[in-house]
Amino acid sequence: MQQDWQKIGLKAGLECHQQLDTGKLFCRCPSVLREEKPDFVFERRLRAVASELGEFDKAAMEAFEKGLTFRYEAYNGTTCLVEADEEPVEPADKEALEATLKVALMAKSRILDELYVMRKAVIDGSNTSGFQRTMLAAIGGELELSGKKVGIQTIALEEDAARPTAKKEGEITYRLDRLGIPLIELATAPELFTPEEVKECALKIGELFRRTCKAKRGLGTIRQDLNVSVAQGARVEIKGVQELELIDEYVRREAQRQLSLVGLREEMLKRKISEKNFAPLEIADLSQIFSETQCKFLKGKQVFGIALHKMGGLLGKETQPGRRFGTEIADYVKARAGLAGILHSDELPAYGISEREVERVRHKANCVMDDAFVIVQADAARAQKALAVVGERCKMALSGVPEETRNALENANTEYSRPLPGAARMYPETDLKPIGISTDYLEVLEKELPLSVAEREELYAGKGLSRNLVDGMKLSNYACFFEQLVEKGINATTAASLLLEGLTQLRREGIENIPNEMLEQLLLAEKNKAVTKDVMLGVLRQWSKAPEKELKEILKGLQVERVGDAEVRKVIAAIVEKNRALVAEKGERAAGALMGDAMRELKGKADGGAISAILKEELEKAAGK
Numbered sequence: 319m320q321q322d323w324q325k326i327g328l329k330a331g332l333e334c335h336q337q338l339d340t341g342k343l344f345c346r347c348p349s350v351l352r353e354e355k356p357d358f359v360f361e362r363r364l365r366a367v368a369s370e371l372g373e374f375d376k377a378a379m380e381a382f383e384k385g386l387t388f389r390y391e392a393y394n395g396t397t398c399l400v401e402a403d404e405e406p407v408e409p410a411d412k413e414a415l416e417a418t419l420k421v422a423l424m425a426k427s428r429i430l431d432e433l434y435v436m437r438k439a440v441i442d443g444s445n446t447s448g449f450q451r452t453m454l455a456a457i458g459g460e461l462e463l464s465g466k467k468v469g470i471q472t473i474a475l476e477e478d479a480a481r482p483t484a485k486k487e488g489e490i491t492y493r494l495d496r497l498g499i500p501l502i503e504l505a506t507a508p509e510l511f512t513p514e515e516v517k518e519c520a521l522k523i524g525e526l527f528r529r530t531c532k533a534k535r536g537l538g539t540i541r542q543d544l545n546v547s548v549a550q551g552a553r554v555e556i557k558g559v560q561e562l563e564l565i566d567e568y569v570r571r572e573a574q575r576q577l578s579l580v581g582l583r584e585e586m587l588k589r590k591i592s593e594k595n596f597a598p599l600e601i602a603d604l605s606q607i608f609s610e611t612q613c614k615f616l617k618g619k620q621v622f623g624i625a626l627h628k629m630g631g632l633l634g635k636e637t638q639p640g641r642r643f644g645t646e647i648a649d650y651v652k653a654r655a656g657l658a659g660i661l662h663s664d665e666l667p668a669y670g671i672s673e674r675e676v677e678r679v680r681h682k683a684n685c686v687m688d689d690a691f692v693i694v695q696a697d698a699a700r701a702q703k704a705l706a707v708v709g710e711r712c713k714m715a716l717s718g719v720p721e722e723t724r725n726a727l728e729n730a731n732t733e734y735s736r737p738l739p740g741a742a743r744m745y746p747e748t749d750l751k752p753i754g755i756s757t758d759y760l761e762v763l764e765k766e767l768p769l770s771v772a773e774r775e776e777l778y779a780g781k782g783l784s785r786n787l788v789d790g791m792k793l794s795n796y797a798c799f800f801e802q803l804v805e806k807g808i809n810a811t812t813a814a815s816l817l818l819e820g821l822t823q824l825r826r827e828g829i830e831n832i833p834n835e836m837l838e839q840l841l842l843a844e845k846n847k848a849v850t851k852d853v854m855l856g857v858l859r860q861w862s863k864a865p866e867k868e869l870k871e872i873l874k875g876l877q878v879e880r881v882g883d884a885e886v887r888k889v890i891a892a893i894v895e896k897n898r899a900l901v902a903e904k905g906e907r908a909a910g911a912l913m914g915d916a917m918r919e920l921k922g923k924a925d926g927g928a929i930s931a932i933l934k935e936e937l938e939k940a941a942g943k
C-alpha cells in the first residue's frame with residue numbers, strides 16, 4: 319500500500335521497554351527466566367475494588383466481568399514472597415536505577431530531584447498485587463534521527479509483569495520468574511510521521527539502552543508499544559511489538575485499518591444507517607435450523623443470531639490483510655463475552671453451512687435485502703451478551719475508529735484487547751520512601767557515561783581490534799568491562815576474543831555466567847605471562863566448576879602453569895639430545911620433526927612462538943658443535 323503519510327495525517331509515538339540485566343527491582347532475586355517445572359503453584363481471583371479516587375476503571379471492570387481465576391507458577395530460590403505479594407517490597411535495585419539515570423543523562427532528559435514509586439493498576443492478573451510499580455525518573459529530552467529530532471516525554475523505571483504460560487476458559491496461568499525484572503521505559507512524543515521514522519527511532523532507542531551495557535538480550539527483552547493515529551482516525555495503542563524488523567509494518571497496517579474504518583463509516587452514513595439500526599436487537603433462536611447441519615461446531619448445539627439492518631457486504635470489508643470488519647467484531651466478542659468467535663453472512667455459506675441453511679437463518683432473523691446477520695454458538699445468556707456486544711461494536715463504527723488498546727499479532731496485524739486505560743490509575747507505593755537524587759551523584763554518573771557507538775568504533779580500532787571484533791564489541795554488554803580491561807593494560811584483541819568468541823564457545827557447552835572478576839584475573843595472568851592464550855578457555859572450564867579456588871590452584875591442577883624460558887630451553891635441549899642422530903643427519907631441518915615433540919611436552923606452558931625460537935637456537939648450537 320503506497321501512502322502519502324502526510325496527506326492522511328499519520329502520527330505515531332513509541333514507548334520502549336527494555337529489561338535490565340541486573341537483579342530484580344524490588345526484591346533481591348536474580349532476573350532469570352526458567353523453563354523447568356515450577357516448584358509450586360497458587361491461585362488468586364481478581365476482585366474489582368474502587369481505586370483511591372473512588373472510580374471504577376472501565377478496563378478493570380471489563381476484566382472483572384470475565385470472572386477470571388489466575389494461577390501463578392513459582393520457584394524456590396529464584397522467586398520469593400515479594401513476587402507472591404506476601405511481603406513488602408525492598409528498596410530499588412541500585413544498578414538498575416543507575417542505568418536508567420544514565421539513559422536519561424545521555425538523552426538530555428531532566429532528572430527529577432526525588433523519585434516516587436507509584437502503583438499503577440493492572441487488571442489482567444499479570445501482577446499478583448493488582449498493580450505495577452513504576453518510578454518516573456526524568457522528563458523531556460530528545461533523540462537525534464537522521465534529519466530530525468524527536469522529543470522524549472518520559473523516562474521511567476518499572477517492574478516487568480509475570481509472563482502468561484497458559485490460557486483456558488476462565489483461567490490464566492502466569493509464571494512469576496519475569497515479575498519484578500527491571501524495565502526502563504522511554505516514551506517519545508507523538509512526533510513520528512512515517513512508518514520508516516518509527517522504525518529508525520525504535521532502533522535509536524534500542525542503541526541508547528544497549529550502550530549502558532545493562533540491557534538484557536534476546537527475544538522478548540525489549541518490547542515496544544506504539545501509539546498510532548491518522549487524521550480522521552483515533553489514538554490506538556498497539557501493545558507488545560517484539561520484532562523490531564516489523565515495527566514499520568505494524569504502523570502501515572494500523573494506518574490501513576483506520577482508513578478502512580473511516581471508509582466504513584462513510585458507507586454506513588451513505589446507507590443512512592444510524593444507532594437505531596442496532597437497538598433493540600431481536601435475537602433469534604436458530605438451534606433448530608442447525609440440528610442436522612454438516613457444520614461440526616454448530617450441529618446439535620444452541621445457536622442464536624441477529625439481523626444487522628442495511629449492513630450487507632460491510633462485515634466482509636477488509637481492514638488489514640486477511641482481517642475484515644467481521645474480525646473486528648469477533649475480537650470484541652472474544653474480549654468482552656469470552657466466546658471463541660462469530661459467524662457472519664458475508665462469509666457464508668462455508669464451514670459446512672449450506673446455502674439453504676443461510677436462507678433459513680435470513681428468514682428466521684427477519685433479514686431483508688441488504689441486511690447482514692451474525693450468529694453465535696453459546697447458551698442463551700452468553701449468546702445474548704455476545705450479540706449485544708456485536709450491536710455495540712456496529713454502533714461504534716458510526717463514529718469511525720474507536721480509541722482502544724490492541725495486541726500485536728505475529729504477522730504485523732493486531733487484535734482488540736481492551737479500551738484505552740483511564741487516567742485515574744496511579745497512587746503512591748506506601749512501603750517505600752522517595753529516592754533523592756543529588757547533584758553530586760549525577761555529576762559522578764555524568765563522568766561515567768558510556769561512549770557513543772562512533773567513539774567506541776574509533777577507540778577499539780585504535781587499539782588494534784579487527785573490524786569483526788569492533789562490530790561485535792561496540793554494542794555488547796561487555797563493552798564497558800572491555801574498556802576497563804584495556805585501561806589496565808590488557809591486550810585489546812586478547813580480551814575481545816575471549817569475551818566475544820571464547821565465551822560464546824563456552825555458552826554452547828552450557829557454561830554461562832562466568833563472573834567478570836574471574837575473566838579479569840585470567841586476562842591479567844596472561845598479560846603477566848603466568849598463563850598462555852591457548853589454555854584460557856580450558857582454565858575457565860575448570861575454574862567455573864570450582865569458583866571458590868584460586869587461579870593458581872586451577873593452573874596447577876591442569877598443569878598449565880606457564881614456565882620460564884630457561885625451563886623451555888631445558889626441555890628442548892633434552893629433546894635435541896635424544897634425537898642426536900636425526901639432528902646430525904638433517905641439521906636445522908630437523909626442526910619440523912622436533913617441533914611436534916616440543917609442543918606435546920610444553921603444551922599450555924609456553925607460547926608456540928617462543929618454543930619455535932628456542933628450538934631453532936638449540937639446533938644451531940648442536941650443528942655448531
Ligand SMILES: [Zn+2]
Nearest residue numbers: 345347397398
Ligand atoms: Zn523475589
